[in-house]
Amino acid sequence: MSMFGQVYVKDNKYKLKGDFHHLTPNIPIRNADEGWKLMGVTNPRDMTYIHSYGGEAPFFEALGEGKLLATRCDNPDCEFKGTIYEPFRIHCADCLGKNTIIDITELAKTTSKVHTFMVCERAGAFNILDKPVKFINIEFEGIATILMSYLSVGDPEIGMKVLPIFRTKNPTCTILDLSWVPDGTKKEELPEGFTF
Amino acid sequence: MIKFSKQQLKIPKMMRPVYMVTGGQSKFDRAMPDKRTEELCIDAFTMAAGLLNMSPAELKSYVHTAYYGHFADHFGDQLLGEAVIHDRLGLDPLGNIGVKTGGATGGSTVWEAVKAVASGYSDCSLAMGWERMDEVPTDEGNFLIAAAADKDWESPLGHIYTGYYAVMAQRYWQIFGKAEDSFRETLAEISVKHHGYARMNPFAHSPKKITVDDVLKSPVVAHPLRALDCCLMSVGAACAIICDEKTAIELTKNSANKPVRIWVGAGSHTLRPADRRDMDIPLLPNETADQYKDLGKRFPGGDRYPGFTGFLAARMAVWYGYRMTGVNDPSEDLDLLELHDAFTISDVQTYEDIGVRPYGEGRDYVESGDCYHTNPKTGKPGKLPSNLSGGLIGCMHAVGATGIMQIFEVATHIWNRWGEIHGDEKRWKDFGRKKPADWTDLQVKGAKRGMAISHAGVGSHVTATILMDPDHLLKEDA
Missing domain, CATH: 3.40.47.10 (Thiolase/Chalcone synthase)
Known part of the structure; x- marks a missing residue:
């Protein structure tokens, strides 16, 4: 019986278990207008990638714990020391020094505003968010960058105050564990598995 | 910064x-x-x-x-x-x-x-x-294109690239378009123009005779962008x-092609728009810092540069390109453009990045009629026609070929061979396409200089290719 491919790390090596690909036969493509002559063939692929978050792993782990982490350049020799990044950058864009990880959950709860947004009626293959997807780009006080995420309750507007919510129940360990709701949203309105 | x-x-x-x-x-x-x-x-x-x-x-x-x-x-x-x-x-x-x-x-x-x-x-x-x-299939194609966004931070959000442009469109529309319906109509006019020019191009994938209303009624892909606002696959x-x-x-000794001089300027910016830090606008030769001092007053919220409304990569590509070639004012010094109209909104954003209009005023390039082969308002030649090929919206976006198609299209005008190449009855027939009864020669008369903009992602890489008739250079030592 097949099982999803699973991976863990031991001695800094990947250990694999389960099925990472599934065999599906090639099927001929034929031309209905010309006596079903051969035009080509399908090439099915069903693969599982093994992806490292590297130095960003603490960010994705923290989402499932209800925390929003960012990074800050603390290099005293950097011209732009003190710059805070969200999205989380492992290294400073200017001096390339290793940034310090900081917790900005409280800052996000008090200063987050929608910079811009869009409502997406269509999606690409493998999308797992409900449609329409409501992208929002969030600006924070004192942070140099603007984070892209999605709104789970209500309709977005530029300048709207929003609060972060976190998938703390069965987190997926992806960026989808972070979402946002309008300020004033009640706990019982949050999507399944999410908490403030 | x-x-x-x-x-x-x-x-x-x-x-x-x-x-x-x-x-x-x-x-x-x-x-x-x-x-x-x-x-x-x-x-x-x-x-x-x-x-x-x-x-x-x-x-x-x-x-x-x-x-x-x-x-x-x-x-x-x-x-x-x-x-x-x-x-x-x-x-x-x-x-x-x-x-x-x-x-x-x-x-x-x-x-x-x-x-x-x-x-x-x-x-x-x-x-x-x-x-x-x-x-x-198309939805898997959208997934594969969205893999060009940051795969951990952006792609999982719908796996659709149009969405990443739509947030720009929303911000631009509300700040510089002042949330006016007329701005949305101007975006639609770009699609009408490009699908319309594609009708004269036998190579083109999507020739269409459509109206602004057709664009505004086409299915929403990512609000405010609709299907007819988007480039082709x-x-x-x-x-x-x-x-x-x-x-x-x-x-070229046995050819009607005259060799044309060619230069390429290139710029870049962060893959994620999220990472774009506020900075001063790098100025083009036809701009002054003073003209942008009150940008935030004229367009509240518009003072963050490049924010979600400008492409620094395009600005830097022409910053280098214009100085290499002596272009001072593209509207005066160039005869035609081919722009990377991945979406109608990015076409407008690019007018400003390349200095055809100042930041905040891109819509005027369309509304004035300057961007047309023949200005619909005056019936005279457009001041700086763009995307006479039909662009990415009307002609094609076969990605690795797109920028080369645009450069080739500009060259055909400088060779004065646009009509011969695009009007060739045999070519229409060989491609199994019907040449329209109202086919029009879009040759820009007397074209000596042009530029093609090739653009990646949400502005991660941009090249500005400038072509000139060698007898009409702007700078001796270019």
Whole structure:
């Protein structure tokens, strides 16, 4: 019986278990207008990638714990020391020094505003968010960058105050564990598995 | 904050003049079940030879190095596709290299070929680009394109690239468009124009006679962008032959093609718009810092640069390109443009980045009628026509070929051969397309200088390719 491919790390090596690909036969493509002559063939692929978050792993782990982490350049020799990044950058864009990880959950709860947004009626293959997807780009006080995420309750507007919510129940360990709701949203309105 | 060092702002200098002598392209379409990619590339190369009245074998004998633009290995499920094409073109054992910069791949490929000739390494280089986006269903195609966004931070949010442009469209519409319906209509007018010009182009994938209302009623993809605001997903190939002066003269001796001088400026910016930090606007020769002092007052919220409304990569590409070539004001110094209209909104954003209009005022380029072949308001020639090919919205977006198609299109005007190439009855017939009864010659009369913008991602890479008739240069030592 097949099982999803699973991976863990031991001695800094990947250990694999389960099925990472599934065999599906090639099927001929034929031309209905010309006596079903051969035009080509399908090439099915069903693969599982093994992806490292590297130095960003603490960010994705923290989402499932209800925390929003960012990074800050603390290099005293950097011209732009003190710059805070969200999205989380492992290294400073200017001096390339290793940034310090900081917790900005409280800052996000008090200063987050929608910079811009869009409502997406269509999606690409493998999308797992409900449609329409409501992208929002969030600006924070004192942070140099603007984070892209999605709104789970209500309709977005530029300048709207929003609060972060976190998938703390069965987190997926992806960026989808972070979402946002309008300020004033009640706990019982949050999507399944999410908490403030 | 991005601050530039003196070294970073060096004006690029080529060691000798570089010319484009010919180019060619295949038919462009949504799917081509009857042709392999190499057949499309051979079609493009054969056309390039034909415009020089040479056989493909004769033209091949001049090629010294080859640069191949192909955006997405995962679309074609073929690594080292460059080696396949090089082999099928019979160019072994010449040196060749693959170039990949997303949507700007075509422009970047020409950039590499130009540098090879400028440096003296080669006297004649081939720049060839292609894409085949018909090897997966459309929703999987959208997934694969969205893989060009940051795969951990952005792609999972819908796996649809249109969404990443739509947030820009929303911000631009509300700040610089002042949330007016008239601005949304101006965006729609761009789509009408580009699908309309595509009707005169036998190569084009999506010729359509449509109205602003049709665009505004087309299905919403990512609000405020609708289906007809978006570029195509195409299959096709395009090429350009880049030479030094001696080779250019020799190759064109039996041809109506006059060698055109070519320069490429290039810029970049963060892959994620999220990472774009506030900075001062790098000024073009026709701008002053004073003119932007009150930008935030005139357009509340518009003072963050480049924010979600400008493309720093495009600004830097022309910052270098204009200074290399002596362009002071593109509207005065150039005769036509081919812009990377991935979406109607990005077309407007680019007008400002390249200095056709100041930041905040891009819509006027369309509303004034300047962007048309014939200004619909005055009936006279448009001041600076753009995307007479139909662009990415009307002609094609076969990604690796797109930038080369745009450069080729500009060159056909400077060669004064646009009408001959696009009006050719045989070509329409060979492509199985019907030439419209109202077919119009879109040749820009007396065109001497033009520019093509090739653009990747949400502005991660941009090239500005400037072409000039060598007898109409703006700067002696360019």
